[in-house]
Amino acid sequence: MTDTETLPETAAHRSGGTAARPSVPARPRGRRSRASAGSARMAALLVSPTLLVLAIVVLYPTLMALRESLYGPKGLDPRTGFIRTTEPFVGLRNYADIFGPAGDRFWNAFWNTTFFTVVTVGLETLIGVGMALIMHRAFRGRALVRAGILVPWAVPTAISALLWRWIFNSDGIANALIGRQILWTTEGFHAKVAVVVAEVWKTAPFIGLLVLAGLQVIPKEVYEAARIDGASALRQFWHITLPLVKPALLVAVLFRCLDALRMFDLPYILVGAQKNSVETLSMLAQNEASNVRFGPASAYSVLLFLYVLLIALAFVRLLGADLVGDGGPRGRAGRRRLVVARPAEVTA
């Protein structure tokens, strides 16, 4: 077959229309009914250790935190001067408090968390894709460039936060470069900027790495065909690279979002604890826990958990990020299209 015949076919798959359906290895209907009861039992048996471990490390702590979030802090007995030994049950008051005047700090932390997530992940995606495209190009010294780009990702967050604290010091390199003195680690929008810069520096390579992996499975023939058809570089990027790399990109962006939502160590070390401009939900929960108020701390953790869960679900449902990689039968997962593209390559 010639390349010219491949292109329309892939184009059809890309459109995601019904034309793509026939080439999907069709799953047999009523598979479950045909599967014997014995193999189902076997499957349950094989999965049970995993479920047990998950129950211990995920379910139990989550339930404990939920329970704890219904209790208030232990009070001081003014008569003896000692803290009471039991925590009072307060029901949902820890949650209700965030709607009262005491909720200011929560909402500030909530908006900071959201701001950091949206801004850093947005920038990281742009820069990460750029990095991946550079790393993907064949040129001399490519290995060196790849290694160089990945170095920030290899540095532990706490260490990179210290590093950036020196850069953003009052006599630091950042001020020397811009030629005026900005006190980055004080309260204000500039503190947010410092965190965003440090975070993007550290984690854009992660997106770059995953996108690079995605780029490398795109068959060269697709590009050759596009070239023969006279598609410009921009058009090739927009209509071939981006759709085909989308599954990998979405997984990378989802992971970054979840990571950014529970950001803690970078603002904590770079700017400092209890700075309103950069306090995130994790920092707020940690602060409450460190003041021996485990109830409110758990409540904040649970709310953060729900927020993270919501974002993850939104990704899976709306954008079709295929987190687990098995692509369900009715799923709109982009990954499926990649799977489709490969048989096309083989038949070509």
Place this chain on the structure above:
Amino acid sequence: MKTRTTRALQCSATLVAAGLLLTACGSSGGSGSGTQAGSTSFEGRGPITYAAGKDSSGVVQKVIDRWNAQHPKEKVTFIQLPTDADSQRQQMIQNAETKSDAYTVLSLDVVWTSEFAAHQWIDRLPEQQFPLQKMLKPVVETARYRGGLYAAPASSDGGLLYYRTDLLKKAGVSRPPTTWSQMTADCAKVEKLPEAKGMSCYAGQFQKYEGLTVNFAEAVNSAGGVVTDASGRPDVDTPAARKGLDFLAGSFKDGTIPKEAITYQEEDGRQAFQAGKLVFLRNWPYMYSLAGKSKVAGKYAVAPLPGLNGPGSSSLGGHNLALSSFAKNKATALDFMKFFSSEASASTFLKDASLAPPYTDLYDNASLVQQYPYLPDLKQSILRAVPRPRVVQYGDVTSAIQQQVYAALTGAKSSAQALKDLQSDLRKSTAQ
């Protein structure tokens, strides 16, 4: 679709699980029977542990080795906690909340005593067994909660005013300033000198962290005010306290304190002073020997902190030894605490790690004074010192102070408004 949703759920759950696990574990000891209060019997002999922050000088292990050589059946194991105070406190609290006997003797920062005592995480100690009358009075006060002794003073610390002797001399000033107005007047004279070009007058620790609480409390106390009164109630919305805060806020405004000092912690200030950017600096004694190796070597000296109308008062630093309520072998622990806080040990700590001793005698020892010329000034500083608020919810108190004082120093609020808000915040956090 269903399986994928559940798996996505599990994946995201794993990510937050780590954080929740910590919280859940910390709280599991929440309900339980109360521990004995005040009637501790110090029984049991055998191996124990000593939990303290990382020991960079190696002197702690040296003193413990001395004990272990004398008591082969009651060995002490040194558990090194992280360097920073917050994580030390957190680990000790976690240990106490799970009622673990892993830590026997705890090295507590002086401001934690009330919190640990009120939660009954540490035992009340028999007073007559420690030579408290030989110690500086303000230091002993930091080890008390509601009149009872809950810790043994091990080391102390007081703020000192570092100043440039060479520049003051050249400007015709013979003695270090004792009041704020003298300090600014001296500074004005120094700044006329050609070699003082580009120098700022004064700095302390003004970043939004514990150091800010220390510096604020010093300013208020040095102006005759208090943060909390004798019975622990906040009383910070007063004219005296306002004069203290006005000194700091006003100095930022008129440039007496350089504006980058709002980001200074101890080390930043030390570096600025050593680089010759400051005429006066408030810092702890630890900096004395370090500055001797810098380019200001031989050009500086220390004095007690200045105040509004005369010498000011410092906040107290330092560490006390406390006995974990959940520990075993408490008889050994008590003996070890006596040994570790003895005058002989304190003298070793002074010589090997330049830790300020709690004992009065050591400050007057001629050979020690020759080696550590700052000792007489430090003694004055500690004797005039006021402990930071001794309250159970110290964490809330210090963050309220940091929040309001920081706003006043950055000009976001007026001093009067900041103190008014601080008073109501403090009332809330000490009301429980």
